[in-house]
Each structure stands twice: as structure tokens, then as C-alpha cells.
Amino acid sequence: MEIDMATAIREISHYLAGGAQAPASRFSDVFDPNNGEVQARVGLGTPADLDKAVALAQAAQPAWAATNPQRRARVMFRFKELIEANMEELAHMLSAEHGKVIADSKGDIQRGLEVIEFACGIPHVLKGELTQGAGPGIDVYSMRQALGIVAGITPFNFPGMIPMWMFGMAIAVGNAFILKPSERDPSVPIRLAELMTEAGLPDGILQVVQGDKEMVDAILDHPEIKAVSFVGSSDIAHYVYQRGVAAGKRVQAMGGAKNHGIVMPDADMDQVVNDLCGAAFGSAGERCMALPVVVPVGQDTADRLREMLIPAIQALRVGISTDKEAHYGPVVTAAHKAKVENYIQMGVDEGAELVIDGRGFNLQGHEKGFFVGPTLFDKVTTTMRTYQEEIFGPVLQIVRAKDFEEALALPSQHQYGNGVAIFTRNGHAAREFAQRVNVGMVGINVPIPVPVAYHSFGGWKRSGFGDHNQYGMEGLRFWTKVKTVTQRWPDGGGTGESAFIIPTMS
Numbered sequence: 001m002e003i004d005m006a007t008a009i010r011e012i013s014h015y016l017a018g019g020a021q022a023p024a025s026r027f028s029d030v031f032d033p034n035n036g037e038v039q040a041r042v043g044l045g046t047p048a049d050l051d052k053a054v055a056l057a058q059a060a061q062p063a064w065a066a067t068n069p070q071r072r073a074r075v076m077f078r079f080k081e082l083i084e085a086n087m088e089e090l091a092h093m094l095s096a097e098h099g100k101v102i103a104d105s106k107g108d109i110q111r112g113l114e115v116i117e118f119a120c121g122i123p124h125v126l127k128g129e130l131t132q133g134a135g136p137g138i139d140v141y142s143m144r145q146a147l148g149i150v151a152g153i154t155p156f157n158f159p160g161m162i163p164m165w166m167f168g169m170a171i172a173v174g175n176a177f178i179l180k181p182s183e184r185d186p187s188v189p190i191r192l193a194e195l196m197t198e199a200g201l202p203d204g205i206l207q208v209v210q211g212d213k214e215m216v217d218a219i220l221d222h223p224e225i226k227a228v229s230f231v232g233s234s235d236i237a238h239y240v241y242q243r244g245v246a247a248g249k250r251v252q253a254m255g256g257a258k259n260h261g262i263v264m265p266d267a268d269m270d271q272v273v274n275d276l277c278g279a280a281f282g283s284a285g286e287r288c289m290a291l292p293v294v295v296p297v298g299q300d301t302a303d304r305l306r307e308m309l310i311p312a313i314q315a316l317r318v319g320i321s322t323d324k325e326a327h328y329g330p331v332v333t334a335a336h337k338a339k340v341e342n343y344i345q346m347g348v349d350e351g352a353e354l355v356i357d358g359r360g361f362n363l364q365g366h367e368k369g370f371f372v373g374p375t376l377f378d379k380v381t382t383t384m385r386t387y388q389e390e391i392f393g394p395v396l397q398i399v400r401a402k403d404f405e406e407a408l409a410l411p412s413q414h415q416y417g418n419g420v421a422i423f424t425r426n427g428h429a430a431r432e433f434a435q436r437v438n439v440g441m442v443g444i445n446v447p448i449p450v451p452v453a454y455h456s457f458g459g460w461k462r463s464g465f466g467d468h469n470q471y472g473m474e475g476l477r478f479w480t481k482v483k484t485v486t487q488r489w490p491d492g493g494g495t496g497e498s499a500f501i502i503p504t505m506s
Contacts, residue, residue: 012042012186014049014210015193017056017203028183028212033099033330034320036368040097042186045211047218050178053207054224057149057176060204065146065174069123072172076120078199083113086195090188094160095321097185099330099370100283102322105160112164114453115471119172125476126173138488144480146174147226147250151219153240154189155232156182156332157286163189165457166229167206169475171196178225179208180215184332220244227479229470230254231288233390234416234462241465252466252478256390257288257418257459260411261447262433263296263305264404264424271445272423273308277327279421279447280396281316281374284328286336288463289419289441289448293380293387293397295407302400306355306378313356313374313396320366330370331393337370340393344375347386347397352377358394388415404429412438418459421447440464 013024024043032039064072083090091105100108118125128142152166159181167177181189189208196206209215219225220243227250230240234255244251261279263272279291296302319326331337341359348354358373372394380387380397387397401407411420421443422433430444440459443449451457451472458469468478 009038010040012040012190012210014043014045014053015190015208016049016053017060017207024210030097030184030186031333031370032096033332033370034096034322035366036334036370040187042183042210044183045209045215047214049211050209050215050218050222053178053209054149054222056204057178057207058224060202061146061148061174061176064171064176064202064205067174069126069172072174073120073122075196075200076116076122076168076172079196079201080113080116080120082195082199083109083116083192086191090160090191092322093191094185094188095329097187098156098159099321099332100286101319101326101329102324104283104328105321108158109160111450112158112161112168115165115168115475118453118472119168122172125473126480134486135488137491138486140484140486142482142484144173144476145483147479147481148175149178149225150175150227150479151178151180151225151229153180153216153219153228153230153232154182156184157283157288158231159185159188160192162231163192165471165475167196169471170227170229170479171201171205173476173480175479176205177207178219179206180211180219181208183210183212186210216240217243220249221247223247226250228252229478231470237465238462250466250478252458252468252470253464254288254457254459254470255418255463255465256392256416257290257463258293258387258390258414258416259289259291259419259421260293260295260399260414261291262401262407262411262420262422262424263294263301264422264426264429265298265301266425267301267423268425268445269304269308272305273312275421275423275447276309276396277312277316281313281328281394284331284372285340285394286331286392287448288459289450290392291419291421291447292391292395293399293410295399295401295410297401297404297407299400299402302398306398309376309396309398310355313376316374318361318371318373319363320369328394331372332370334370336393337372340372340391340395343386343389343391343393344395347377347380347384347395350384350386352380352384352386352397382410382413390416404433408433408437412436415461416459416463417461418463419443419449421445421449440469
């Protein structure tokens with residue numbers, strides 16, 4: 001008897017308050033990157049699906065905003081406990097669709113959870129300001145209030161962390177949040193929403209809508225959605241920012257990156273090599289804070305670094321996501337594998353020296369998996385497209401600089417300005433670099449300088465569009481609006497005369 005394989009593939013839909021959803025008319029395949037097989041298909045939503053989610057959010061949000069912040073914080077505390085209790089399930093679910101190794105998936109979830117921990121303190125950070133006696137009998141105070149209904153559009157590379165970066169703060173301050181995750185790995189965002197409901201979040205406050213560009217445009221155009229947070233490529237980030245702002249929304253849109261690691265002659269070279277292997281090749285390079293460009297300062301530094309990098313990179317183990325010995329797993333799709341390998345060929349054509357070629361990598365028993373071996377280029381120049389553009393794969397490029405000033409200029413003049421690192425024992429050089437470099441996040445002997453949850457994350461130039469960064473106090477500002485009240489309580493002894501000057505000037 002023939003088996004209809006289509007019926008054996010699970011279907012992933014929206015997560016809305018109000019019950020089951022109508023079947024989708026369009027679908028997108030969700031692959032297992034380890035073997036190249038379709039494991040699920042996700043229904044792509046329509047503007048009508050978004051309208052339904054917005055209506056449910058409108059019904060629920062006023063009561064949630066009116067809930068005192070202590071009670072909102074208690075939901076966050078319970079959600080935190082549920083994430084910790086379900087860490088193994090979430091990590092395996094994430095790895096099965098993304099391809100990153102289990103340890104990396106746990107890190108993905110943990111970094112998102114740290115923002116939830118910050119959101120647990122919302123009663124404190126939501127406090128306003130007060131000036132007593134700003135004028136005769138006049139007090140002035142400010143309060144931060146929720147925007148209403150807000151949305152997040154998240155990428156495939158961090159399906160656990162980035163949704164929590166967004167909805168943690170947005171919900172804690174009293175908004176209703178609509179999440180549009182990547183259609184490549186949509187299961188973890190759905191599970192997060194389920195756990196939020198289990199934690200006591202009212203229906204309609206966190207909803208997940210699946211979709212592609214049609215859903216993105218619907219979110220950007222919807223008049224009831226007041227703010228949108230986005231993470232993805234720079235071209236799309238720019239598009240999201242322009243269209244969202246034109247529709248009257250508050251928008252933060254984080255884009256791509258080409259992060260540099262500056263290696264000074266006095267750096268601890270053993271540590272540099274270890275850091276570069278993790279930062280360049282971890283998660284198969286599919287991170288906006290990956291470190292794909294290393295800039296050794298001086299010929300001797302470059303030659304020593306190259307000599308040490310080659311055996312270290314050759315020793316990296318590429319394996320399936322459940323291989324505990326693997327340093328990294330497959331990339332997310334066959335199309336992305338082809339894109340990375342095309343960039344490698346482009347680098348050869350442009351004249352860079354291909355030191356280690358990761359193309360054609362095959363893993364025994366998983367020959368159809370989306371694997372790309374670690375790749376190393378040397379003698380890359382700033383005129384090459386492979387240097388100017390984001391590859392987003394396990395490719396490390398060496399760009400040699402003759403001195404500190406040239407090394408400083410490289411990340412400062414690049415179109416992207418997300419993260420940068422300098423490796424040195426010289427405090428003066430590090431301080432000078434941190435102050436002068438034209439990049440949003442700086443690491444000093446830290447290869448991936450992602451700030452902790454009580455600071456904030458955000459790049460400059462084409463790495464970030466909008467005025468506010470992600471999470472921390474910047475997140476609080478983005479997801480709220482300020483109301484300022486000037487008050488005076490009459491004592492019955494007024495003159496009854498009209499005032500023609502500003503009261504505080506009396």
C-alpha cells in the first residue's frame with residue numbers, strides 16, 4: 001500500500017487566542033538541516049489572520065496594562081522557571097530545525113532568558129520621575145505607559161533568544177505582542193508562547209503569526225500595531241524601517257554585520273586563535289555577532305596568526321546537531337549552503353588566497369545535510385565583495401593592516417557597524433580603539449561582545465535603523481511612551497486672577 005508522505009508531515013500554524021485556526025492555503029517547507037529532509041510545513045498566514053490576532057489583542061491588552069507591575073512580573077518569574085524546566089526539550093527542538101549543536105541551542109535560549117530575568121524587575125525599572133515644588137505648590141511627575149499592540153519580526157538564526165529579547169520587555173510593560181518568526185524554524189517560538197500561557201499570561205497578550213513577506217507587510221501597514229522590532233539582513237531592515245515609519249509606527253530594525261577582530265602584535269596569540277575559532281565558526285557562522293574578519297597588525301603578526309590558525313581550523317569537528325563532540329553543525333537550508341559556497345568561489349575569483357576550502361564537505365551517513373566545512377581566506381582586500389558583504393557562514397577572512405591606524409579605519413569605514421573586537425595587552429591602545437572606532441558594540445579581548453541583559457544591544461550604520469537598541473533600559477524606552485503630569489492642588493486662597501505666564505516662572 002502506498003503511503004501519502006504529505007499526510008505524515010506535521011503542519012505548523014499560528015498561535016492565537018481563541019482556538020483552532022482555519023487551514024492555510026500556502027505552505028513553506030521546514031527542513032532538517034542534518035539530513036536535508038522535509039520534517040514539517042508551516043502555513044503562511046494572510047492579512048486576515050493578522051486582523052484576527054489584532055482583534056484578540058485589542059480585547060486583552062487594556063486589562064493587562066491595568067494589571068499592576070508586580071503581578072505582570074510574577075508571570076515572568078513563572079515563565080523563567082518553565083523555560084529552565086523545559087530547556088532540553090527546547091534545545092533539541094531548536095537544533096532539529098536550525099541545525100546548530102545542542103550546546104549552542106541552549107546558549108541561544110539562555111541569552112534570551114537573561115532578558116526575561118531583567119523583565120522580572122519591571123516594577124522597579126518602570127518607576128517614573130518626580131519633582132516636588134517645581135513651582136509654587138506645583139509638582140511634576142512622569143510615567144511610562146504601554147503603547148498598546150506591538151509586534152516583532154525575528155530571524156532564523158536565533159529562534160529562541162531574539163523573540164525573548166523582544167516580547168519579554170514589551171509584555172512586561174503592559175503591551176500585547178504579536179510575533180512573526182522565521183518560517184525556516186517556527187516551532188520554538190510557538191513553544192515559547194505556550195509556556196507563557198502556562199505561566200499565567202492572559203490569552204491574546206502573546207500571539208504568533210506565521211508567514212512570509214505578505215505577513216511582514218501586513219504587520220508594517222496595520223494601523224493598530226504601534227511599534228515593530230525587526231532583526232534580519234540590512235536590506236530588509238532598511239525596508240522594514242522605511243515602510244513602518246511611513247505608516248506612523250515606532251520601528252527598531254537591526255540589520256547585518258561584518259564584525260572585525262583587530263589583533264595587535266602584543267596579543268595573547270593562543271587565546272586569539274581559540275577565540276577566533278569559536279567566534280568565526282560557532283553556529284556555522286550564522287550569527288550577526290560572528291567574527292568573520294580578522295585584522296592582524298603588522299606582517300609578523302599576520303604570519304604568526306596564519307600559521308597558528310591553519311591547524312586549529314583543520315581540527316574543528318563538523319557534525320550533526322546532536323553530536324556532542326561537534327563544534328558546529330549544518331547551515332539552515334540548501335539554498336543558504338549554496339549561497340555561502342558561491343561566496344567562497346567569489347573570493348577565489350576576486351584574487352584572495354583560499355587557504356582552507358570548506359566546499360564539498362560530506363558527513364558520512366548525512367550526505368544530503370546542509371554542511372559547509374570551515375573556510376579560511378588570506379590577503380583579502382577592502383575592494384572585494386566578499387569583504388564588503390555579509391557571508392553568514394563558516395568563512396574567516398584575514399585582512400592585513402600595516403599599523404594601528406589602518407586597522408582602526410577598517411571597521412570604522414565599513415558599511416556595517418554591529419560589533420568589533422581588539423586583542424591586546426596594551427590598555428592605552430584598547431582605550432583609544434574603544435573611543436574612536438565607529439561601531440556600536442566593542443569587545444576588548446572579548447570576541448563576541450554581546451552586552452548583558454541590563455545593558456542593551458544595537459549596531460550602527462547599516463547594522464541598525466531606529467533610535468533605540470534592543471532590551472535593557474533601551475528596550476523599556478522603545479516599548480513605552482512617556483506621559484508627564486504637572487499638578488497643583490488649590491488651597492482655596494487663590495486671587496482668581498488669570499495667569500499669562502508659565503506657572504513655574506511665577
